[in-house]
Amino acid sequence: MERVRRALTSDHAIGWVFVAPSVLLVAIFGLYPILSGLWLSFQKASLLSPVREFAGLENYRAIMDDPRLKQAAINTIYYTVLFVPISILGALAIAIALNRRIRFIRFYRLAVFIPVVTSTIATGIMFLWLLDSTYGLANWALGGIGLGPFGFFERPSQAMPSLVAMTIWGWLGFDTIIYLAALQGIPQELSEAAAIDGAGRWSTFRNVTWPLVGPATLLLVVWSTLSALQLFDEVFFVTKGGPLGRTSVVVFYVYRLAFEQGLAIPLAGYAAAIAYVLFLVVLALALVQFWMGNRMVHYSS
């Protein structure tokens, strides 16, 4: 009796009681999908019919010669290569500017932070209007300095850069907050010491600021790459993959296969295989970035 009572009141029992609801939920909706998705990727299946057929490696083999997937992969890489460096370097510049005690600084910060809480759909509606090729404010403003007119989302060659511009508007605040936090972690004595040693602004930046925000930069590079490779909402809502498939990205292609065409035709297994390959690529890339980054980044303290 005594032993039972002690077991029940010990941390073993109560600990599990505390974590059980969360662990159960995460196991069902976080861990299990990873395994069942892998299983699905070896099958011929559609989302709505219970009929499934084992297909071996067929789905994975099909990935190799799917021209539309190749196009989607190229588009995804194009987006990532534009988005990651521009958003991160832009955010660093902005964070440095916002890291001072000048008048209106709270207003400036608010202006940069506000898009962070704006939903993709709301952002999309605003930018479809702003970048409207006929009545858009952007064409009017750019025309004022002798540029354009642009077709933006309607022109095959301009759609992706327009998407990049729109998503950078939405993401800048996020990156800037991370950089601001890192900048404020820099002891003031360090930049003062550099100034006393006669270092100029650029030299201080190069030798003090840049190395010290290294961890934040690494984090943002990994994270921005991850989210850029998984771009979906903006493409789905704003460009629908067009024009001429020029903004069709991998996750969008997977969505179409599984949830539009795959409802009736058994394409869900193939879509799951693509998603799995994307997952492995993303994971490998993150690990490589962290590994390389850790060799270059200096951690203080």
Next chain:
Amino acid sequence: MSATATADQLERVDPAALRGEVGMVERRRRRWLPFSPWHLFLLPLAVVMLVPMLWMLVASLETLDQTRHFPPILWPGTLRFENYPNALRAADMGTWFWNTFVVTATVVLSNLVLCSLAAYAFARMRFLGSKAVYFLLLATLMVPLQVVLIPTFLIVKSLGLIDHLGALIVPNLANVFGIFMLTQFFKTLPVELEEAARIDGASRLGILVKIVIPLSAPALATLAVIQFMWTWNDFLWPLVTIINNEGAYTLQLGLAQFQGAHQTDTSLLMAANVMSMLPMLVLFLLAQRYFVRGIATQGLKG
């Protein structure tokens, strides 16, 4: 590892500093302008960041004819506030708001409760398998919804939740990010108070509710606003799980559909959009410090 190093660095930052109240770098320099030269960069930047919103606001107060004009009419003269009630009538926005509110409120509350419980156990108790379980939970943070969308959909479908608000609620009742954030926070609290209470015979639950929770208000507020933002703005998950039931549309889903149906009715669409953004913006203005802190801590999520 590296993420933790950055995490520690971010943890030490005072949110007041991020908002621009204390402790910023200030250099005395000879002035070549009557104001700081940084304004020359920051003012145009602020304008560019705000223009999409201001332009939406202007269009929401114009007539349809005024929006169909090039060069654009920058100020409509008389403001047409009728666009707002008209937008509310043009679609079932009330239902969207209500659904989104129900989902968001449930998810936020449940996360506060379940994540606190789990985080307290992970932070303060040693139980069989606790380390392994914690690690396994964290590992799922690496897997974004996009890549497990199809299997997760199939699970929710087999639970019979498709086309119900439950599909949006149940899978999100406990978020690993919340568990992680609160575990880190609870570990920073002084353990002496809890020990004293233990000696006085308080239960674990009693300690959590009476001692730990009151000390954790800022962390809980941070989790609440971040979770609120994620749930309120979520689009992909409602998109795949609410298929044939407009009565279960969330605000984002409804807006996306509204945009398709009223593409050319710009003033109506913009009025609807302004209304959809208002709750989030108000919350942001009221709780800016918690948003900023939450985003700075989100750095851990990667």
